[in-house]
Amino acid sequence: MSVGSTPPVAEPTALKPSDYKGKVDPDWCAGCGDFGVLRGLQKACAELGIRPHEILTVSGIGCSSNFPGFFNAYGMHTLHGRSLAVATGAQMANHELHVVATGGDGDGYGIGGNHFAHTARRNVNITYLVMNNQIYGLTTGQISPTSSAGMKTKSTPFGSVEMPVNPITTAIMNGATFVARGYSGDGKQLVGLMKMALQHTGFALIDIFSPCVTFNHDNDYSFFKPRIKRLEDENHDPSDWKTACEKAMLWGDTIYTGLFLQRFAKSLDQAEPVLDEGGPMAHRPLGLSDEQAQKLIAGMM
Amino acid sequence: MIQREFDFALAIGGAAGQGIATPGNILARIFVRRGLHLNAYNAFQSIIRGGHIFLTIRISDQEALSHGDKLDLLVCLNQDTMDRHLRIMEPGSSVVYNSDVIKPGEAKDGVQLCPMPIVDITSGNRNRLMQNTGALGVSMSLMGLDFHILEDSLTLQFQRKGQAVVDENVGVARAGFEFAKANFSAFPKQPPVGPKPLAAWVGNDALAMGGAAAGVKFYCAYPMSPSTGVLHWMAQNAPALDIMVRQIEDEIGVANVAIGAAHAGCRTMCATSGGGFALMTEAIGASAMMEIPVVFINVQRAGPSTGVPTKTEQGDLWQMLGASQGDFQRFIVAPLDTLDAFNTIPELFNLTDKYQCPGMVLSDLLISEGTFSVDPDQINLQPKIDRSGLITESSSTDGYLRYKNTEDGISPRAIPGLEGYVHVVSTDEHDENGVLISDEFTNPHKRRMMVEKRARKFDGILDQIEAPELVGPEDAEVTLVGWGSTHSVIKEAIDQLEARGVIANQLSIKWIVPLHTEAVTDIFSRAKKTIMVENNHSGQFARYLRSESGLTADGHIRKYDGEPFMPHHIVDGVLELLAGKTDHYVPFQEIMV
Numbered sequence: 078m079s080v081g082s083t084p085p086v087a088e089p090t091a092l093k094p095s096d097y098k099g100k101v102d103p104d105w106c107a108g109c110g111d112f113g114v115l116r117g118l119q120k121a122c123a124e125l126g127i128r129p130h131e132i133l134t135v136s137g138i139g140c141s142s143n144f145p146g147f148f149n150a151y152g153m154h155t156l157h158g159r160s161l162a163v164a165t166g167a168q169m170a171n172h173e174l175h176v177v178a179t180g181g182d183g184d185g186y187g188i189g190g191n192h193f194a195h196t197a198r199r200n201v202n203i204t205y206l207v208m209n210n211q212i213y214g215l216t217t218g219q220i221s222p223t224s225s226a227g228m229k230t231k232s233t234p235f236g237s238v239e240m241p242v243n244p245i246t247t248a249i250m251n252g253a254t255f256v257a258r259g260y261s262g263d264g265k266q267l268v269g270l271m272k273m274a275l276q277h278t279g280f281a282l283i284d285i286f287s288p289c290v291t292f293n294h295d296n297d298y299s300f301f302k303p304r305i306k307r308l309e310d311e312n313h314d315p316s317d318w319k320t321a322c323e324k325a326m327l328w329g330d331t332i333y334t335g336l337f338l339q340r341f342a343k344s345l346d347q348a349e350p351v352l353d354e355g356g357p358m359a360h361r362p363l364g365l366s367d368e369q370a371q372k373l374i375a376g377m378m
Numbered sequence: 379m380i381q382r383e384f385d386f387a388l389a390i391g392g393a394a395g396q397g398i399a400t401p402g403n404i405l406a407r408i409f410v411r412r413g414l415h416l417n418a419y420n421a422f423q424s425i426i427r428g429g430h431i432f433l434t435i436r437i438s439d440q441e442a443l444s445h446g447d448k449l450d451l452l453v454c455l456n457q458d459t460m461d462r463h464l465r466i467m468e469p470g471s472s473v474v475y476n477s478d479v480i481k482p483g484e485a486k487d488g489v490q491l492c493p494m495p496i497v498d499i500t501s502g503n504r505n506r507l508m509q510n511t512g513a514l515g516v517s518m519s520l521m522g523l524d525f526h527i528l529e530d531s532l533t534l535q536f537q538r539k540g541q542a543v544v545d546e547n548v549g550v551a552r553a554g555f556e557f558a559k560a561n562f563s564a565f566p567k568q569p570p571v572g573p574k575p576l577a578a579w580v581g582n583d584a585l586a587m588g589g590a591a592a593g594v595k596f597y598c599a600y601p602m603s604p605s606t607g608v609l610h611w612m613a614q615n616a617p618a619l620d621i622m623v624r625q626i627e628d629e630i631g632v633a634n635v636a637i638g639a640a641h642a643g644c645r646t647m648c649a650t651s652g653g654g655f656a657l658m659t660e661a662i663g664a665s666a667m668m669e670i671p672v673v674f675i676n677v678q679r680a681g682p683s684t685g686v687p688t689k690t691e692q693g694d695l696w697q698m699l700g701a702s703q704g705d706f707q708r709f710i711v712a713p714l715d716t717l718d719a720f721n722t723i724p725e726l727f728n729l730t731d732k733y734q735c736p737g738m739v740l741s742d743l744l745i746s747e748g749t750f751s752v753d754p755d756q757i758n759l760q761p762k763i764d765r766s767g768l769i770t771e772s773s774s775t776d777g778y779l780r781y782k783n784t785e786d787g788i789s790p791r792a793i794p795g796l797e798g799y800v801h802v803v804s805t806d807e808h809d810e811n812g813v814l815i816s817d818e819f820t821n822p823h824k825r826r827m828m829v830e831k832r833a834r835k836f837d838g839i840l841d842q843i844e845a846p847e848l849v850g851p852e853d854a855e856v857t858l859v860g861w862g863s864t865h866s867v868i869k870e871a872i873d874q875l876e877a878r879g880v881i882a883n884q885l886s887i888k889w890i891v892p893l894h895t896e897a898v899t900d901i902f903s904r905a906k907k908t909i910m911v912e913n914n915h916s917g918q919f920a921r922y923l924r925s926e927s928g929l930t931a932d933g934h935i936r937k938y939d940g941e942p943f944m945p946h947h948i949v950d951g952v953l954e955l956l957a958g959k960t961d962h963y964v965p966f967q968e969i970m971v
Contacts, residue, residue: 100802100811104817128797130794130795130797131795133642146802146804146813150800151795153668154802154804154814155634155668156660156805162638163634163635163638166635166641166642170595170642170644173795174642191630191631192631192634351616351620355620357642357643358595359639359642359770361595363593363645363763364592364593364760365590369618369759370591373759374754374759377577377578
């Protein structure tokens, strides 16, 4: 698989998943799907040999957005819904960083929905891991943008009458170049997807079913286990966006996980002319040269 | 008191789409190249075609502090302009209009009407933009200037469009010039030549150039009047100046993208107006909590809500003061004029880098969209850049604490990507090492420590910024107090008051937060009478000053009709206040624009 101009990675020698253990242990409920996502990223980074200081994780707010604190790398725990905006600024300011945005379905598809669409179309070189539990957990159980119609929660005690957003088709339609779905109960597939996403040049979404064992009893492990089928077992062609959309929309006895779509296009940092030469903006000299100053004054006259 | 040998104002009025900007730019360039001081104010509305646009250009041999009180020359490009403004033209003034399509009304005695039969004098040219060029020719003749000056300027303006366009414009201008010479009397005083050529500077360009000079490497924005000029300048100059410019989907995104870029290590700036600033608000608190410096510019327009998008006001002070929840340290600075706006940006970046907090600039439409003359030698494009020990190189140091509880509250700041400094920043309350303590209900001591650490950064902060000073005679009858963009017009009003026998002095406040409370209190204590001049309805600065110092002014002059103060508005107000007729004067806006 082509990896475009993804920043070079170190030799995968001594790094172990435990090297990415954060300063504190997660405060997630026992059985929370987010543990699988944390373990998955630790393993993927170790296997790819990306060293902690080369990674910047950026999250919003929510249970899963506590992620940066549990992962040993540079991290930013920002505002609710704003992880992709902050990540965009950081990635464009230093395109040598591996920028990984993490968060939940409410954070990413609800309050942050605007940034989701625009980060996808801009093809910003970010890996975006959404721990989708189809519920607002930190606020103790209300519907999220991915909650199924009919779902009863504290904010919809008589059942939700709204249709959920489909993150996969939304991402594809907005121009994301890597769109995958994972399941935190399938660590092996998830690590594989994460490694591909980290090596992909451009905006890479992995929407990850990450069951909330406390507030969503409709979509727990027993719901997903019998339904989930892997795209790779059916030889899905990730360049075929139409089939990708058809398979992404299935939500019944069969729910697909795996890489729905991947295409290769310039990421925003590659398309930005100011970055053609000179390295990351963050490391460039500040201020104006004599020549630049003289030209500005001449331009005013 | 400024003694003016020459003081002349002309206005060009028409509808949007009639091309007022071009003759305006041509005249402005002619004047500043001649070394004349210039102040241009464009009154317009938020419509694409139609409406009424009224560009006032005042020129003088001395600093042009405002767009002035009177018009010497009115150029009407449509009937509406004639109908609106002929009545304000005083004896000695002239009114130029295309007599093919515009009928004059009743003029005061001594006002010279200058009908210009454009089709006749150009042998049948019906290009509707030619009345603009013809009017330029007439104006040059009335001002007693040589035609070749206009010819050179037209050539420069139109050469990109080809020789035919140059020839057509020069021909029409010459026809207007000759026609005026034969039919109208010129003004008695011809514009002098100043000691050296000056440049015309738009405030938004000055703010943007200030950013470039300060080392801004990342600029992002969402277009919003009247701040959009900063984005345009940055986008135009980004390749040559090595700056990344991004247009973002909304101002929430702008502020957060800016925080990301600033955290990564770039000096980062963004500009908006009040509505966009409201959307940025939550992120400003995030910048404070994560201690990531970003410069936010708010170019005020008349509010609330969408308000009057193309009109000026000083109505966002309290929005800036209260922007974002919680207690935190911030800078708020309101530049006094264009050059000050330019100089403020590098100064603010040095401060925000040192104190690791948000810096906010309060500009307004008057400064940002006005055009002013500047002596290019006054523009220092290579100011001091001091990042105050920002860590940008790897090290093997152990035990790095991003939020170390230091004596002065300032913690070592390292940018991501460096070996040896891995850390997490957080909008949640955190410990010295960045670990969240927001939910550690058992440890209020850590919370208190972090609040005090951030607050301590501002201990002694007043030493870092200039205190406001009283300008003018110590024993003045009255002290005029203003903040931000009213500085220049108040200065001019004080000259006019002196001519009418009232001695006033001036206190202009630039740094709003932190505020030099003691210096202001001292000045108030020495003042015989204080009058506060503000471009808003509720006296936002008056209320702020009272909250910080307990000081109250003896009288207030407030204007909130969308148009900036003219000097005589302040003069009239001061005279009424001194006469005891009122303690709160609201000037009447005579020019309907």
